[in-house]
Amino acid sequence: MSKPSLLQLKDVHTFYDNIHALKGISLSVPQGAIVCLIGANGAGKSTTLMTIFGVQPCRKGKIVFDGHPIHELPPERVAARGVSQSPEGRQVFPRMSVFENLEMGAFLRKDKEGIQNDLDWVFSLFPVLKDRIGQIGGTLSGGEQQMLAIGRALMARPKLLLLDEPSLGLAPKLVEKIFETIIEINRNSATTIFLVEQNAQMALSISSLGFVMETGRIVISDKASALLENKQVKKAYLGE
Protein backbone atom coordinates (compact mmCIF):
# COMPACT_ATOMS: atom_id res chain seq x y z
CA MET A 1 0.00 0.00 0.00
CA SER A 2 2.72 2.44 0.90
CA LYS A 3 4.01 4.60 -1.90
CA PRO A 4 7.62 5.76 -1.59
CA SER A 5 7.79 8.88 0.54
CA LEU A 6 8.94 12.13 -1.00
CA LEU A 7 9.50 13.84 2.32
CA GLN A 8 10.44 12.34 5.64
CA LEU A 9 11.00 14.01 8.99
CA LYS A 10 12.71 11.95 11.68
CA ASP A 11 12.71 13.22 15.24
CA VAL A 12 13.03 16.88 14.22
CA HIS A 13 13.67 19.44 16.96
CA THR A 14 13.49 23.20 16.44
CA PHE A 15 14.13 26.01 18.90
CA TYR A 16 13.35 29.70 18.93
CA ASP A 17 16.13 30.89 21.19
CA ASN A 18 15.36 28.78 24.25
CA ILE A 19 11.81 27.88 23.37
CA HIS A 20 11.54 24.28 22.30
CA ALA A 21 9.07 24.69 19.42
CA LEU A 22 9.26 21.28 17.74
CA LYS A 23 9.84 18.44 20.15
CA GLY A 24 10.72 15.54 17.93
CA ILE A 25 8.49 15.55 14.86
CA SER A 26 8.41 12.44 12.71
CA LEU A 27 6.23 12.18 9.67
CA SER A 28 6.33 11.09 6.09
CA VAL A 29 4.64 12.45 2.99
CA PRO A 30 4.08 9.92 0.18
CA GLN A 31 4.91 10.85 -3.39
CA GLY A 32 1.96 12.38 -5.22
CA ALA A 33 -0.31 12.62 -2.20
CA ILE A 34 -2.10 15.45 -0.43
CA VAL A 35 -1.20 15.30 3.24
CA CYS A 36 -2.37 17.67 5.93
CA LEU A 37 -1.10 18.80 9.26
CA ILE A 38 -3.80 20.10 11.56
CA GLY A 39 -3.74 21.54 15.03
CA ALA A 40 -4.50 24.58 17.12
CA ASN A 41 -2.84 27.95 16.83
CA GLY A 42 0.71 27.84 18.17
CA ALA A 43 1.00 24.05 17.96
CA GLY A 44 4.02 24.43 15.68
CA LYS A 45 2.50 23.82 12.25
CA SER A 46 4.11 26.79 10.52
CA THR A 47 7.35 26.11 12.35
CA THR A 48 7.30 22.63 10.84
CA LEU A 49 7.07 24.09 7.33
CA MET A 50 9.77 26.67 8.04
CA THR A 51 12.03 23.96 9.43
CA ILE A 52 11.54 21.82 6.33
CA PHE A 53 12.52 24.85 4.26
CA GLY A 54 15.62 25.58 6.31
CA VAL A 55 14.38 28.99 7.44
CA GLN A 56 14.34 27.74 11.01
CA PRO A 57 17.38 25.59 11.74
CA CYS A 58 16.69 21.96 12.57
CA ARG A 59 18.68 21.55 15.79
CA LYS A 60 18.33 17.79 15.99
CA GLY A 61 16.92 15.07 13.76
CA LYS A 62 16.78 14.46 10.02
CA ILE A 63 14.79 15.73 7.09
CA VAL A 64 15.02 13.68 3.91
CA PHE A 65 13.59 14.98 0.65
CA ASP A 66 13.61 12.98 -2.56
CA GLY A 67 16.22 10.64 -1.13
CA HIS A 68 18.61 13.36 0.08
CA PRO A 69 19.06 14.92 3.52
CA ILE A 70 18.07 18.61 3.43
CA HIS A 71 18.09 19.58 7.09
CA GLU A 72 21.40 21.40 6.81
CA LEU A 73 20.57 23.31 3.63
CA PRO A 74 19.70 27.03 3.53
CA PRO A 75 16.28 27.95 2.06
CA GLU A 76 17.63 28.82 -1.39
CA ARG A 77 19.14 25.34 -1.72
CA VAL A 78 15.97 23.67 -0.50
CA ALA A 79 14.10 25.62 -3.18
CA ALA A 80 16.59 24.38 -5.78
CA ARG A 81 15.75 20.78 -4.79
CA GLY A 82 12.14 21.31 -5.83
CA VAL A 83 10.27 22.55 -2.78
CA SER A 84 8.14 25.67 -2.82
CA GLN A 85 5.88 27.28 -0.31
CA SER A 86 2.90 29.55 -0.01
CA PRO A 87 3.82 30.70 3.48
CA GLU A 88 1.98 31.99 6.49
CA GLY A 89 0.93 35.59 5.91
CA ARG A 90 1.24 35.06 2.11
CA GLN A 91 4.45 37.11 1.90
CA VAL A 92 3.60 38.64 -1.45
CA PHE A 93 6.23 41.14 -2.60
CA PRO A 94 4.32 44.35 -1.83
CA ARG A 95 6.00 46.63 -4.37
CA MET A 96 6.12 44.22 -7.27
CA SER A 97 3.32 43.66 -9.74
CA VAL A 98 1.29 40.46 -9.86
CA PHE A 99 3.25 39.50 -12.95
CA GLU A 100 6.61 40.15 -11.29
CA ASN A 101 5.57 38.19 -8.21
CA LEU A 102 4.72 35.22 -10.41
CA GLU A 103 7.93 35.70 -12.35
CA MET A 104 9.93 35.54 -9.10
CA GLY A 105 8.29 32.20 -8.41
CA ALA A 106 10.06 30.84 -11.48
CA PHE A 107 13.37 32.44 -10.46
CA LEU A 108 15.38 29.22 -10.68
CA ARG A 109 13.89 28.04 -13.95
CA LYS A 110 15.39 28.54 -17.38
CA ASP A 111 12.78 26.80 -19.57
CA LYS A 112 11.01 29.79 -21.08
CA GLU A 113 8.31 27.74 -22.74
CA GLY A 114 7.54 25.80 -19.58
CA ILE A 115 7.35 29.02 -17.59
CA GLN A 116 4.89 30.48 -20.09
CA ASN A 117 2.76 27.33 -19.94
CA ASP A 118 2.70 27.42 -16.16
CA LEU A 119 1.83 31.10 -16.22
CA ASP A 120 -1.15 30.31 -18.44
CA TRP A 121 -2.05 27.47 -16.11
CA VAL A 122 -1.91 29.71 -13.02
CA PHE A 123 -4.11 32.26 -14.81
CA SER A 124 -6.60 29.52 -15.64
CA LEU A 125 -6.67 28.43 -11.99
CA PHE A 126 -6.99 32.02 -10.74
CA PRO A 127 -8.43 34.20 -13.53
CA VAL A 128 -8.53 37.20 -11.20
CA LEU A 129 -4.72 37.28 -11.24
CA LYS A 130 -4.78 37.79 -14.98
CA ASP A 131 -7.16 40.72 -14.57
CA ARG A 132 -4.78 42.25 -12.04
CA ILE A 133 -1.55 41.39 -13.83
CA GLY A 134 -0.09 44.88 -13.56
CA GLN A 135 -1.36 45.69 -10.09
CA ILE A 136 1.11 46.04 -7.22
CA GLY A 137 1.07 43.09 -4.80
CA GLY A 138 0.58 45.20 -1.69
CA THR A 139 -2.69 46.63 -2.99
CA LEU A 140 -4.42 43.28 -3.59
CA SER A 141 -7.17 42.01 -1.29
CA GLY A 142 -6.37 39.21 1.15
CA GLY A 143 -7.96 36.59 -1.06
CA GLU A 144 -6.13 37.81 -4.14
CA GLN A 145 -2.85 37.78 -2.23
CA GLN A 146 -3.55 34.21 -1.20
CA MET A 147 -4.08 33.19 -4.81
CA LEU A 148 -0.96 35.08 -5.83
CA ALA A 149 1.10 33.33 -3.15
CA ILE A 150 -0.14 29.92 -4.30
CA GLY A 151 0.35 30.87 -7.94
CA ARG A 152 3.88 32.05 -7.23
CA ALA A 153 4.65 28.78 -5.47
CA LEU A 154 3.32 26.87 -8.49
CA MET A 155 5.51 28.83 -10.88
CA ALA A 156 8.50 27.00 -9.44
CA ARG A 157 6.94 23.77 -10.74
CA PRO A 158 7.78 22.12 -7.42
CA LYS A 159 7.95 18.46 -6.60
CA LEU A 160 6.59 19.34 -3.19
CA LEU A 161 4.24 22.22 -2.53
CA LEU A 162 3.92 23.47 1.05
CA LEU A 163 0.73 25.40 1.76
CA ASP A 164 0.39 27.26 5.04
CA GLU A 165 -3.25 28.01 5.93
CA PRO A 166 -4.47 28.74 2.41
CA SER A 167 -7.99 29.30 3.81
CA LEU A 168 -7.06 31.81 6.50
CA GLY A 169 -9.16 34.94 6.45
CA LEU A 170 -11.04 34.05 3.29
CA ALA A 171 -14.78 34.13 2.66
CA PRO A 172 -16.35 30.63 2.82
CA LYS A 173 -17.05 30.57 -0.91
CA LEU A 174 -13.45 31.38 -1.67
CA VAL A 175 -12.25 28.74 0.78
CA GLU A 176 -14.13 26.11 -1.18
CA LYS A 177 -12.66 27.39 -4.41
CA ILE A 178 -9.13 27.29 -3.00
CA PHE A 179 -9.55 23.69 -1.85
CA GLU A 180 -10.96 22.68 -5.21
CA THR A 181 -7.94 24.29 -6.80
CA ILE A 182 -5.60 22.39 -4.49
CA ILE A 183 -7.13 19.11 -5.66
CA GLU A 184 -6.81 20.27 -9.26
CA ILE A 185 -3.14 21.16 -8.77
CA ASN A 186 -2.46 17.76 -7.27
CA ARG A 187 -4.25 15.91 -10.08
CA ASN A 188 -3.04 17.92 -13.05
CA SER A 189 0.62 18.26 -12.20
CA ALA A 190 1.15 15.28 -9.90
CA THR A 191 2.53 17.72 -7.36
CA THR A 192 2.81 16.38 -3.84
CA ILE A 193 1.08 18.74 -1.43
CA PHE A 194 1.75 19.18 2.26
CA LEU A 195 -0.99 21.30 3.71
CA VAL A 196 -1.12 23.04 7.08
CA GLU A 197 -4.61 24.05 8.17
CA GLN A 198 -6.79 25.12 11.04
CA ASN A 199 -9.82 24.35 8.93
CA ALA A 200 -9.50 20.64 9.76
CA GLN A 201 -12.75 19.57 8.14
CA MET A 202 -11.79 20.93 4.72
CA ALA A 203 -8.18 19.86 4.96
CA LEU A 204 -8.96 16.27 5.94
CA SER A 205 -11.65 15.96 3.29
CA ILE A 206 -9.15 16.50 0.47
CA SER A 207 -6.16 14.69 2.03
CA SER A 208 -5.20 11.05 2.06
CA LEU A 209 -3.17 11.26 5.26
CA GLY A 210 -3.41 13.56 8.23
CA PHE A 211 -1.25 14.45 11.19
CA VAL A 212 -2.54 16.13 14.31
CA MET A 213 -0.17 18.40 16.14
CA GLU A 214 -0.26 19.66 19.73
CA THR A 215 2.37 21.85 21.40
CA GLY A 216 5.28 20.81 19.25
CA ARG A 217 4.45 17.13 18.91
CA ILE A 218 2.55 14.93 16.48
CA VAL A 219 -0.12 13.29 18.63
CA ILE A 220 -2.10 11.38 16.02
CA SER A 221 -1.26 10.25 12.54
CA ASP A 222 -3.69 8.29 10.43
CA LYS A 223 -5.55 8.14 7.17
CA ALA A 224 -7.53 11.33 6.69
CA SER A 225 -10.78 9.41 6.39
CA ALA A 226 -10.09 7.73 9.74
CA LEU A 227 -9.25 11.04 11.37
CA LEU A 228 -12.58 12.46 10.25
CA GLU A 229 -14.20 9.69 12.30
CA ASN A 230 -11.78 9.89 15.22
CA LYS A 231 -13.60 10.90 18.43
CA GLN A 232 -10.71 12.92 19.80
CA VAL A 233 -10.23 14.79 16.52
CA LYS A 234 -13.95 15.37 16.16
CA LYS A 235 -14.14 16.86 19.61
CA ALA A 236 -11.07 19.05 19.41
CA TYR A 237 -10.91 20.15 15.77
CA LEU A 238 -14.15 19.44 13.98
CA GLY A 239 -16.38 21.17 16.49
CA GLU A 240 -18.63 18.18 17.11
Added chain:
Amino acid sequence: MDQSAFILQQIVNAIFLGSIYALIALGYTMVYGIIELINFAHGELFTAGAFIGVIVLTGLQSFGFVESHFVISMIIVFGLAMAYVAVLGVAVEHVAYKPLRDSSRLAALLSALGMSIFLSNGMMLSQGVSDRAYPPVFGVQGIDIGGAIITNGQIFIVLLAIAMMIALQLFVHRTRLGKAMRATAQNRTMARMLGIDIDQTIRITFMIGPALGAAAGVMVGLHYGAVRFDMGFIFMIKAFAAAILGGIGSIPGAMIGGLTIGAIEVFWAAFLPSAWKDVTTFTVLILVLYFKPSGLLGESESEVRV
Protein backbone atom coordinates in the same frame (compact mmCIF):
# COMPACT_ATOMS: atom_id res chain seq x y z
CA MET B 1 23.09 89.02 -17.11
CA ASP B 2 19.40 89.68 -16.66
CA GLN B 3 17.14 88.12 -14.08
CA SER B 4 15.75 85.30 -16.24
CA ALA B 5 19.20 84.26 -17.35
CA PHE B 6 20.30 84.28 -13.74
CA ILE B 7 17.44 82.01 -12.74
CA LEU B 8 18.11 79.72 -15.67
CA GLN B 9 21.71 79.54 -14.55
CA GLN B 10 20.60 78.54 -11.08
CA ILE B 11 18.32 75.84 -12.46
CA VAL B 12 21.24 74.40 -14.38
CA ASN B 13 23.42 74.52 -11.28
CA ALA B 14 20.67 72.89 -9.22
CA ILE B 15 20.25 70.02 -11.66
CA PHE B 16 24.00 69.59 -11.76
CA LEU B 17 24.51 69.47 -8.00
CA GLY B 18 21.29 67.52 -7.49
CA SER B 19 22.36 64.79 -9.93
CA ILE B 20 25.58 64.33 -8.02
CA TYR B 21 23.76 64.12 -4.68
CA ALA B 22 21.31 61.71 -6.27
CA LEU B 23 24.06 59.38 -7.48
CA ILE B 24 25.58 59.27 -3.98
CA ALA B 25 22.19 58.94 -2.31
CA LEU B 26 21.44 55.87 -4.46
CA GLY B 27 24.27 54.04 -2.74
CA TYR B 28 22.79 54.70 0.69
CA THR B 29 19.30 53.83 -0.28
CA MET B 30 20.15 50.61 -2.14
CA VAL B 31 22.24 49.27 0.72
CA TYR B 32 19.61 50.28 3.26
CA GLY B 33 16.92 48.68 1.15
CA ILE B 34 18.72 45.35 1.17
CA ILE B 35 20.26 45.07 4.64
CA GLU B 36 18.74 47.98 6.59
CA LEU B 37 22.13 49.44 7.33
CA ILE B 38 23.37 52.97 6.81
CA ASN B 39 26.69 52.43 5.10
CA PHE B 40 28.68 55.20 6.77
CA ALA B 41 31.70 54.25 4.71
CA HIS B 42 29.88 55.34 1.55
CA GLY B 43 31.30 58.88 1.70
CA GLU B 44 34.80 57.43 1.76
CA LEU B 45 34.03 55.13 -1.15
CA PHE B 46 32.93 58.23 -3.06
CA THR B 47 36.23 59.93 -2.19
CA ALA B 48 38.19 56.84 -3.19
CA GLY B 49 36.50 57.05 -6.59
CA ALA B 50 37.57 60.68 -6.91
CA PHE B 51 41.17 59.70 -6.12
CA ILE B 52 41.27 56.85 -8.61
CA GLY B 53 39.84 59.30 -11.13
CA VAL B 54 42.55 61.89 -10.55
CA ILE B 55 45.31 59.27 -10.65
CA VAL B 56 44.10 57.73 -13.90
CA LEU B 57 43.29 61.06 -15.52
CA THR B 58 46.67 62.55 -14.63
CA GLY B 59 48.35 59.44 -16.03
CA LEU B 60 46.41 59.61 -19.27
CA GLN B 61 47.05 63.31 -19.64
CA SER B 62 50.78 62.97 -19.11
CA PHE B 63 51.10 61.49 -22.59
CA GLY B 64 48.43 63.62 -24.20
CA PHE B 65 45.83 60.85 -24.54
CA VAL B 66 42.98 62.94 -23.11
CA GLU B 67 43.27 65.56 -25.85
CA SER B 68 43.44 63.04 -28.65
CA HIS B 69 40.85 60.54 -27.38
CA PHE B 70 38.50 62.36 -25.03
CA VAL B 71 35.62 59.88 -24.98
CA ILE B 72 37.85 56.85 -24.54
CA SER B 73 39.72 58.66 -21.77
CA MET B 74 36.49 59.36 -19.91
CA ILE B 75 35.38 55.75 -20.29
CA ILE B 76 38.73 54.63 -18.86
CA VAL B 77 38.66 57.15 -15.99
CA PHE B 78 35.07 56.45 -14.96
CA GLY B 79 35.39 52.74 -15.67
CA LEU B 80 38.49 52.25 -13.53
CA ALA B 81 37.22 54.42 -10.69
CA MET B 82 33.89 52.60 -10.63
CA ALA B 83 35.45 49.15 -10.94
CA TYR B 84 37.98 49.81 -8.19
CA VAL B 85 35.38 51.15 -5.80
CA ALA B 86 32.97 48.33 -6.65
CA VAL B 87 35.63 45.88 -5.51
CA LEU B 88 36.32 48.02 -2.46
CA GLY B 89 32.60 48.10 -1.67
CA VAL B 90 32.35 44.31 -1.79
CA ALA B 91 35.45 44.06 0.40
CA VAL B 92 33.97 46.47 2.95
CA GLU B 93 30.78 44.42 3.05
CA HIS B 94 32.70 41.20 3.45
CA VAL B 95 34.99 42.44 6.19
CA ALA B 96 32.83 44.85 8.16
CA TYR B 97 29.16 43.94 7.62
CA LYS B 98 28.78 40.30 6.66
CA PRO B 99 30.13 38.90 9.95
CA LEU B 100 27.63 41.10 11.80
CA ARG B 101 24.60 40.33 9.67
CA ASP B 102 22.83 38.47 12.45
CA SER B 103 23.98 40.77 15.27
CA SER B 104 22.27 43.87 16.55
CA ARG B 105 21.89 46.80 14.22
CA LEU B 106 23.99 48.93 16.52
CA ALA B 107 26.96 46.60 16.09
CA ALA B 108 26.77 46.87 12.31
CA LEU B 109 26.37 50.62 12.53
CA LEU B 110 29.47 50.94 14.67
CA SER B 111 31.33 48.72 12.28
CA ALA B 112 30.26 51.03 9.46
CA LEU B 113 31.55 54.06 11.35
CA GLY B 114 34.81 52.25 12.02
CA MET B 115 35.14 51.38 8.34
CA SER B 116 34.55 55.02 7.46
CA ILE B 117 37.35 56.17 9.78
CA PHE B 118 39.64 53.40 8.55
CA LEU B 119 39.16 54.29 4.87
CA SER B 120 39.42 58.01 5.53
CA ASN B 121 42.72 57.58 7.38
CA GLY B 122 43.95 55.18 4.73
CA MET B 123 43.39 57.81 2.07
CA MET B 124 44.99 60.49 4.22
CA LEU B 125 48.11 58.37 4.63
CA SER B 126 48.35 57.28 1.02
CA GLN B 127 47.20 60.49 -0.72
CA GLY B 128 48.26 63.18 1.72
CA VAL B 129 46.29 65.81 3.57
CA SER B 130 46.30 68.58 1.00
CA ASP B 131 44.14 69.17 -2.04
CA ARG B 132 45.01 67.20 -5.10
CA ALA B 133 44.33 69.03 -8.37
CA TYR B 134 42.25 67.45 -11.11
CA PRO B 135 43.63 68.19 -14.57
CA PRO B 136 41.19 70.63 -16.22
CA VAL B 137 39.73 68.80 -19.19
CA PHE B 138 36.63 70.80 -20.01
CA GLY B 139 37.80 74.40 -19.99
CA VAL B 140 35.25 77.17 -19.71
CA GLN B 141 33.51 76.85 -23.07
CA GLY B 142 29.86 76.13 -23.04
CA ILE B 143 26.50 76.97 -24.43
CA ASP B 144 25.17 80.48 -23.89
CA ILE B 145 21.41 80.55 -23.46
CA GLY B 146 20.27 84.12 -23.01
CA GLY B 147 23.23 84.93 -20.85
CA ALA B 148 23.20 81.73 -18.81
CA ILE B 149 26.32 79.66 -19.41
CA ILE B 150 26.08 75.93 -19.31
CA THR B 151 29.61 74.60 -19.54
CA ASN B 152 30.50 71.54 -21.58
CA GLY B 153 31.62 69.93 -18.34
CA GLN B 154 28.23 70.46 -16.74
CA ILE B 155 26.40 69.08 -19.76
CA PHE B 156 28.66 66.06 -19.87
CA ILE B 157 28.30 65.34 -16.16
CA VAL B 158 24.53 65.80 -16.00
CA LEU B 159 23.97 63.63 -19.06
CA LEU B 160 26.23 60.94 -17.66
CA ALA B 161 24.51 61.04 -14.27
CA ILE B 162 21.08 60.77 -15.90
CA ALA B 163 22.26 57.91 -18.11
CA MET B 164 23.53 56.06 -15.06
CA MET B 165 20.24 56.53 -13.22
CA ILE B 166 18.26 55.31 -16.22
CA ALA B 167 20.59 52.32 -16.50
CA LEU B 168 20.03 51.55 -12.83
CA GLN B 169 16.25 51.75 -13.20
CA LEU B 170 16.41 49.41 -16.19
CA PHE B 171 18.64 47.05 -14.24
CA VAL B 172 16.38 46.75 -11.21
CA HIS B 173 13.17 46.51 -13.22
CA ARG B 174 14.16 44.51 -16.27
CA THR B 175 16.90 42.08 -15.33
CA ARG B 176 16.71 38.87 -13.35
CA LEU B 177 19.35 40.03 -10.87
CA GLY B 178 17.77 43.44 -10.49
CA LYS B 179 14.42 41.88 -9.72
CA ALA B 180 16.10 39.55 -7.25
CA MET B 181 17.50 42.65 -5.56
CA ARG B 182 14.08 44.25 -5.26
CA ALA B 183 12.54 41.02 -4.01
CA THR B 184 15.27 40.69 -1.39
CA ALA B 185 14.70 44.26 -0.25
CA GLN B 186 10.96 43.68 0.05
CA ASN B 187 11.00 40.31 1.80
CA ARG B 188 14.28 38.60 2.42
CA THR B 189 12.99 35.27 3.76
CA MET B 190 10.53 34.89 0.92
CA ALA B 191 13.22 35.75 -1.60
CA ARG B 192 15.39 32.97 -0.19
CA MET B 193 12.52 30.50 -0.38
CA LEU B 194 12.26 31.25 -4.09
CA GLY B 195 15.89 30.30 -4.56
CA ILE B 196 17.48 33.76 -4.54
CA ASP B 197 21.05 33.72 -3.26
CA ILE B 198 21.04 36.54 -0.72
CA ASP B 199 24.83 36.72 -0.42
CA GLN B 200 25.13 37.28 -4.13
CA THR B 201 22.36 39.88 -4.11
CA ILE B 202 24.04 41.79 -1.28
CA ARG B 203 27.39 41.64 -3.06
CA ILE B 204 25.88 43.09 -6.21
CA THR B 205 24.27 45.87 -4.19
CA PHE B 206 27.65 46.65 -2.68
CA MET B 207 29.12 46.83 -6.16
CA ILE B 208 26.52 49.03 -7.81
CA GLY B 209 25.94 51.52 -4.96
CA PRO B 210 29.63 52.30 -4.39
CA ALA B 211 30.33 52.34 -8.15
CA LEU B 212 27.71 55.06 -8.59
CA GLY B 213 29.25 56.91 -5.64
CA ALA B 214 32.67 56.63 -7.30
CA ALA B 215 31.27 58.08 -10.51
CA ALA B 216 29.92 61.00 -8.49
CA GLY B 217 33.38 61.41 -6.93
CA VAL B 218 35.00 61.70 -10.35
CA MET B 219 32.31 64.18 -11.41
CA VAL B 220 32.95 66.33 -8.36
CA GLY B 221 36.68 66.21 -9.04
CA LEU B 222 36.22 67.13 -12.69
CA HIS B 223 33.93 70.02 -11.86
CA TYR B 224 35.51 71.52 -8.76
CA GLY B 225 39.05 70.74 -9.87
CA ALA B 226 40.33 69.22 -6.64
CA VAL B 227 39.94 66.26 -4.33
CA ARG B 228 40.90 65.76 -0.72
CA PHE B 229 40.76 62.78 1.64
CA ASP B 230 37.99 64.31 3.75
CA MET B 231 35.82 65.67 0.93
CA GLY B 232 33.44 62.75 1.33
CA PHE B 233 32.03 64.01 4.59
CA ILE B 234 30.00 66.98 3.43
CA PHE B 235 28.75 65.14 0.33
CA MET B 236 27.89 62.19 2.50
CA ILE B 237 25.78 64.34 4.82
CA LYS B 238 23.93 65.95 1.93
CA ALA B 239 23.39 62.73 0.04
CA PHE B 240 22.28 60.99 3.20
CA ALA B 241 19.77 63.78 3.74
CA ALA B 242 18.66 63.31 0.12
CA ALA B 243 18.14 59.58 0.65
CA ILE B 244 16.12 60.18 3.82
CA LEU B 245 14.14 63.01 2.23
CA GLY B 246 13.19 60.84 -0.74
CA GLY B 247 12.40 57.87 1.49
CA ILE B 248 15.27 55.61 2.42
CA GLY B 249 15.12 52.36 0.49
CA SER B 250 13.40 53.93 -2.51
CA ILE B 251 15.49 54.30 -5.67
CA PRO B 252 13.31 56.95 -7.34
CA GLY B 253 13.14 58.60 -3.91
CA ALA B 254 16.92 58.98 -3.81
CA MET B 255 16.88 60.64 -7.23
CA ILE B 256 14.11 63.06 -6.28
CA GLY B 257 15.68 63.69 -2.88
CA GLY B 258 19.05 64.48 -4.49
CA LEU B 259 17.53 66.95 -6.93
CA THR B 260 15.48 68.56 -4.15
CA ILE B 261 18.47 69.04 -1.86
CA GLY B 262 20.53 70.36 -4.77
CA ALA B 263 17.80 72.84 -5.71
CA ILE B 264 17.31 74.10 -2.15
CA GLU B 265 21.01 74.63 -1.71
CA VAL B 266 21.59 76.39 -5.02
CA PHE B 267 18.54 78.66 -4.87
CA TRP B 268 19.09 79.61 -1.26
CA ALA B 269 22.69 80.52 -1.97
CA ALA B 270 21.61 82.49 -5.05
CA PHE B 271 19.13 84.78 -3.33
CA LEU B 272 19.75 84.60 0.40
CA PRO B 273 22.74 84.54 2.71
CA SER B 274 24.69 81.55 1.49
CA ALA B 275 26.15 80.81 4.91
CA TRP B 276 22.66 79.61 5.83
CA LYS B 277 22.20 77.24 2.91
CA ASP B 278 23.03 74.08 4.86
CA VAL B 279 20.80 75.15 7.73
CA THR B 280 17.97 75.54 5.26
CA THR B 281 18.62 72.17 3.66
CA PHE B 282 18.35 70.40 6.96
CA THR B 283 15.38 72.48 8.08
CA VAL B 284 13.51 71.32 5.00
CA LEU B 285 14.55 67.76 5.76
CA ILE B 286 13.21 68.04 9.30
CA LEU B 287 9.95 69.58 8.10
CA VAL B 288 9.38 66.85 5.52
CA LEU B 289 10.07 64.16 8.09
CA TYR B 290 7.76 65.87 10.56
CA PHE B 291 4.83 65.64 8.16
CA LYS B 292 5.82 62.45 6.36
CA PRO B 293 8.23 60.41 8.49
CA SER B 294 8.82 57.85 5.75
CA GLY B 295 10.12 60.50 3.34
CA LEU B 296 8.63 61.67 0.05
CA LEU B 297 8.42 58.28 -1.67
CA GLY B 298 9.09 55.95 1.25
CA GLU B 299 6.62 53.35 2.39
CA SER B 300 5.41 53.64 5.93
CA GLU B 301 6.24 50.78 8.29
CA SER B 302 2.75 49.32 8.17
CA GLU B 303 2.74 49.16 4.38
CA VAL B 304 6.11 47.50 4.31
CA ARG B 305 4.94 44.78 6.64
CA VAL B 306 1.84 43.86 4.65
